[in-house]
Amino acid sequence: MKSYEKIEQYDTEITEALADNYKVIIENLGEDVTREGLEKTPERVAKAMQYLTHGYGLDPLEILKSAMFTEDHQQMIVVKDIEVYSMCEHHMLPFFGKAHVAYIPNGKIVGLSKIPRVVDAFARRMQVQERLTDQIKNCIQDALNPLGVAVVIEAQHMCMQMRGIQKQNSVTTTSSFTGAFEKDKTRKEFISLVSNKLS
Ligand SMILES: Nc1nc2c(ncn2[C@@H]2O[C@H](COP(=O)(O)OP(=O)(O)OP(=O)(O)O)[C@@H](O)[C@H]2O)c(=O)[nH]1
Numbered sequence: 632m633k634s635y636e637k638i639e640q641y642d643t644e645i646t647e648a649l650a651d652n653y654k655v656i657i658e659n660l661g662e663d664v665t666r667e668g669l670e671k672t673p674e675r676v677a678k679a680m681q682y683l684t685h686g687y688g689l690d691p692l693e694i695l696k697s698a699m700f701t702e703d704h705q706q707m708i709v710v711k712d713i714e715v716y717s718m719c720e721h722h723m724l725p726f727f728g729k730a731h732v733a734y735i736p737n738g739k740i741v742g743l744s745k746i747p748r749v750v751d752a753f754a755r756r757m758q759v760q761e762r763l764t765d766q767i768k769n770c771i772q773d774a775l776n777p778l779g780v781a782v783v784i785e786a787q788h789m790c791m792q793m794r795g796i797q798k799q800n801s802v803t804t805t806s807s808f809t810g811a812f813e814k815d816k817t818r819k820e821f822i823s824l825v826s827n828k829l830s
């Protein structure tokens with residue numbers, strides 16, 4: 632199995648330790664953890680949480696380096712509408728939406744699927760949206776040394792929707808740019824390519 636494949640097996644010791652903790656949490660929330668529906672819940676949650684944070688076990692730089700090719704192409708490459716599921720590090724509630732990623736190669740291109748893989752490797756951790764955006768950008772910049780990288784993420788935060796301020800329709804947009812994308816013209820071309828909504 633390559634180092635960046637999604638986890639399908641769970642470490643028994645970690646799963647048991649997490650499940651023990653979730654048992655206590657469920658009891659502290661006032662539930663009866665021995666009733667039929669909840670009996671296996673601590674173990675299920677233990678596995679779910681490991682899946683939701685499996686990005687810690689992935690090496691995003693290695694993902695890109697595993698499929699880089701020499702190519703004399705210096706036009707903008709855009710991968711848009713990449714689904715993002717991450718977890719807010721403040722409340723451990725999901726935030727989710729779309730990432731749009733672009734780069735302009737400088738001698739090297741990367742296998743297209745590796746871009747969403749890098750997004751996932753950083754998203755499947757405890758995150759804030761701003762850091763997630765920057766980490767994706769920095770990783771692509773470091774691996775490929777392109778003429779520029781652009782990352783935009785649009786996301787809804789459950790911690791703002793189902794609790795707290797409870798704004799069900801708010802969407803947060805973050806962006807991060809390097810090199811050529813710091814120029815107005817290139818950035819505008821990227822923005823117009825990824826969405827009619829963004830401007
Ligand atoms: N900048 C940023 N803030 C985030 C992100 N996810 C959640 N937050 C915010 O983190 C902040 C934590 O604020 P606190 O005041 O410590 O927590 P809280 O009392 O639960 O805040 P409320 O959500 O306002 O009820 C909140 O304003 C959240 O909206 C993120 O990705 N980026």
Ligand SMILES: [Zn+2]
Pocket residue numbers: 719720721722723724788790791
């Ligand atoms: Zn939150």
